[in-house]
Amino acid sequence: MSNLLETIHSPADVKKLTIPQLTELAEEIRERLIVGVAKTGGHIGPNLGVVELTLAMHYVFDTPNDSFVFDVSHQAYVHKLLTGREKLFHTIRQPGGLNGFMLRTESEHDSYGAGHAGTALSAALGMAVARDMSGGKEHIIALAGDAAFTNGISFEALNNIAAQTRRMIIVLNDNAWSIDKNVGAIAEYFHKIVTNPTVSSLHDRAAGLLEKYGGKTARHVVRKAEEAAKGLIGPGMLFEEFGLSYFGPLDGHNLPLLIETFKFLKTQNRPVVLHAITQKGRGFQPALEKQKKFHGLGPYDAETGETKSAGQKTYSEIFAESLTKLADKNEKVVAITAAMPNGTALDLFRPYHPKRYFDVGIAEEHAVIFAAGMATKGYKPFCAIYSTFLQRAFDPIVHDVCLQNLPVVFCMDRGGLSGDDGPTHHGLFDISYLRSVPNLIHMVPKDEDELADMMYTAMLHEGPSAIRYPRGTGPGVAVKAQPVAIEIGKAEVIRDSGRADVAIFGLGAMLPEAVRLAEMLEREGFSAAVINPRFAKPVDRECVAKFGERCGLVITLEDHVLAGGFGSAVLETLNTLEVQVPVVRVGWPDEFIEHGKVEALRAKYGLTAEAALEKARPYLSKMMEQILAKHS
Ligand SMILES: Cc1ncc(C[n+]2csc(CCOP(=O)(O)OP(=O)(O)O)c2C)c(N)n1
Ligand SMILES: CC(=O)[C@@H](O)[C@H](O)COP(=O)(O)O
Numbered sequence: 001m002s003n004l005l006e007t008i009h010s011p012a013d014v015k016k017l018t019i020p021q022l023t024e025l026a027e028e029i030r031e032r033l034i035v036g037v038a039k040t041g042g043h044i045g046p047n048l049g050v051v052e053l054t055l056a057m058h059y060v061f062d063t064p065n066d067s068f069v070f071d072v073s074h075q076a077y078v079h080k081l082l083t084g085r086e087k088l089f090h091t092i093r094q095p096g097g098l099n100g101f102m103l104r105t106e107s108e109h110d111s112y113g114a115g116h117a118g119t120a121l122s123a124a125l126g127m128a129v130a131r132d133m134s135g136g137k138e139h140i141i142a143l144a145g146d147a148a149f150t151n152g153i154s155f156e157a158l159n160n161i162a163a164q165t166r167r168m169i170i171v172l173n174d175n176a177w178s179i180d181k182n183v184g185a186i187a188e189y190f191h192k193i194v195t196n197p198t199v200s201s202l203h204d205r206a207a208g209l210l211e212k213y214g215g216k217t218a219r220h221v222v223r224k225a226e227e228a229a230k231g232l233i234g235p236g237m238l239f240e241e242f243g244l245s246y247f248g249p250l251d252g253h254n255l256p257l258l259i260e261t262f263k264f265l266k267t268q269n270r271p272v273v274l275h276a277i278t279q280k281g282r283g284f285q286p287a288l289e290k291q292k293k294f295h296g297l298g299p300y301d302a303e304t305g306e307t308k309s310a311g312q313k314t315y316s317e318i319f320a321e322s323l324t325k326l327a328d329k330n331e332k333v334v335a336i337t338a339a340m341p342n343g344t345a346l347d348l349f350r351p352y353h354p355k356r357y358f359d360v361g362i363a364e365e366h367a368v369i370f371a372a373g374m375a376t377k378g379y380k381p382f383c384a385i386y387s388t389f390l391q392r393a394f395d396p397i398v399h400d401v402c403l404q405n406l407p408v409v410f411c412m413d414r415g416g417l418s419g420d421d422g423p424t425h426h427g428l429f430d431i432s433y434l435r436s437v438p439n440l441i442h443m444v445p446k447d448e449d450e451l452a453d454m455m456y457t458a459m460l461h462e463g464p465s466a467i468r469y470p471r472g473t474g475p476g477v478a479v480k481a482q483p484v485a486i487e488i489g490k491a492e493v494i495r496d497s498g499r500a501d502v503a504i505f506g507l508g509a510m511l512p513e514a515v516r517l518a519e520m521l522e523r524e525g526f527s528a529a530v531i532n533p534r535f536a537k538p539v540d541r542e543c544v545a546k547f548g549e550r551c552g553l554v555i556t557l558e559d560h561v562l563a564g565g566f567g568s569a570v571l572e573t574l575n576t577l578e579v580q581v582p583v584v585r586v587g588w589p590d591e592f593i594e595h596g597k598v599e600a601l602r603a604k605y606g607l608t609a610e611a612a613l614e615k616a617r618p619y620l621s622k623m624m625e626q627i628l629a630k631h632s
């Protein structure tokens with residue numbers, strides 16, 4: 001088979017191909033995706049679903065002059081292959097390699113970066129209005145999945161588009177899947193359109209006409225037929241009511257039809273929506289059979305789709321098992337996810353308590369307010385939302401939950417560096433953005449067993465609480481059969497010789513590094529105390545005072561940004577207590593951290609015992625002088 005893909009160095013090369021060649025190229029791309037992502041890991045399912053759509057878009061439109069805005073942009077691998085990054089594709093999501101999402105700094109063809117859902121329509125509208133104001137002629141095309149329309153921001157944009165611009169194209173990539181099956185009324189609405197017999201006969205007719213008469217005639221006839229059909233079933237009426245012209249649904253894998261349709265849409269002087277039906281995982285049987293698993297995953301066998309199991313239970317699994325046990329004994333416990341049942345592992349909770357499991361779609365703000373409403377009626381909602389995605393719901397946390405002091409528990413998975421997904425997914429800000437909010441306690445477990453204890457503590461706690469825990473596995477500590485409540489605001493002293501020169505506070509996942517640092521200090525003749533803070537808020541003032549007064553140096557380590565993080569909280573506490581002691585804080589710097597392997601990035605940015613020791617060196621030298629002077 002000739003390798004067309006290797007001849008594609010820019011979208012201009014796509015435009016030179018014939019339709020049969022494009023069809024051949026589509027298959028080559030599929031093969032490259034399946035084999036490549038098998039090695040790197042990534043979002044294989046979504047990308048296999050947009051091969052023809054992306055090809056047709058690049059065939060008809062002209063980036064970077066025209067702008068493509070992909071929602072989430074986890075499905076931008078095909079776009080990257082067609083825009084000069086084919087030779088680098090094997091580096092995707094690898095340290096120093098291509099990012100797994102669109103990134104403005106990576107290519108001029110990536111007009112807008114993303115990683116969080118629901119932003120494409122708003123960003124595209126902003127670009128369209130800016131174009132109109134500058135007298136531009138370029139096209140703005142937003143590609144958004146069906147689940148993107150479960151997100152409120154998408155509807156804020158829809159409400160605004162027709163009032164703001166005459167030219168904007170939205171491609172609704174409808175595969176009926178979010179990460180799990182798509183949920184809610186919008187999913188039902190799309191399903192109703194797609195399964196309506198009149199529409200599917202139109203569908204066939206469009207394809208047949210195109211075969212027979214070619215583009216122009218087919219398009220005209222299809223448009224007339226669709227207008228007639230609209231009177232019958234109202235497909236796309238929702239969009240029409242928002243002032244957009246709806247086209248479709250059509251086969252999102254029929255390349256000639258897509259090309260003709262895009263050629264037609266680019267002539268329209270009105271905002272349009274093209275409803276394309278696609279298959280998530282198309283062309284790879286394992287991904288078609290397990291669409292949830294193959295939404296995004298680590299390396300897999302390119303033939304069989306087999307993946308290696310982690311072996312040890314992840315924090316997410318421990319969370320779900322602990323929640324299930326709490327719910328077994330407390331009928332008021334309910335679980336809420338915002339379209340992330342597998343990532344949060346709440347799909348392990350659901351079979352045990354199906355009536356107390358709620359997936360609200362990609363709608364974090366709504367999830368939090370929904371939880372607040374349930375809490376007013378005596379329920380105990382556990383809101384499982386990644387730290388990074390919970391950023392979306394900051395105001396509902398303040399305004400709806402904490403101001404009313406409602407007993408909602410925020411279970412922030414991916415609390416800390418997320419790794420391969422990169423800066424849009426690292427959960428590095430939650431202590432900063434939550435510490436300022438009154439009434440909220442913020443817990444950080446050192447291991448799996450303490451996570452279970454903290455969940456039990458949160459269940460008993462009568463106000464709002466948050467628990468952050470990292471992606472993946474922990475130290476592998478067994479979880480007690482019966483969790484115990486932790487005294488609110490009480491830290492745990494892990495080791496203390498009584499004569500500690502240095503006090504080290506190792507928060508959550510950084511506790512092992514704190515222990516290593518203590519051992520390194522002991523080898524240099526210092527005695528070191530190690531504390532498991534347990535709470536980012538409230539800080540254990542008594543503990544901080546005790547060690548701040550006794551020691552010559554305090555060191556804090558956290559998998560969180562330094563700005564406003566746990567180390568800052570310790571600094572503020574010492575200041576309030578008027579305890580004078582040098583503090584060395586170890587955490588992420590004031591910049592966005594690239595994608596990569598957690599251990600390597602921690603080493604690069606100094607979140608290691610070795611780096612902490614070097615940072616403390618000046619204070620240690622002075623302390624050693626004082627110790628020696630005292631003993632001379
Ligand atoms: C604010 C936010 N919440 C949750 C996610 C996690 N997430 C990534 S992709 C996705 C599903 C997207 O579904 P859809 O838009 O239909 O695209 P598809 O994967 O089906 O192509 C979700 C929930 C996210 N990226 N952003
Ligand atoms: C694209 C997206 O936002 C999700 O698919 C995310 O990549 C999941 O992250 P985890 O792999 O950490 O569950």
Ligand SMILES: [Mg+2]
Pocket residue numbers: 145146147173174175176177178182
């Ligand atoms: Mg989808």
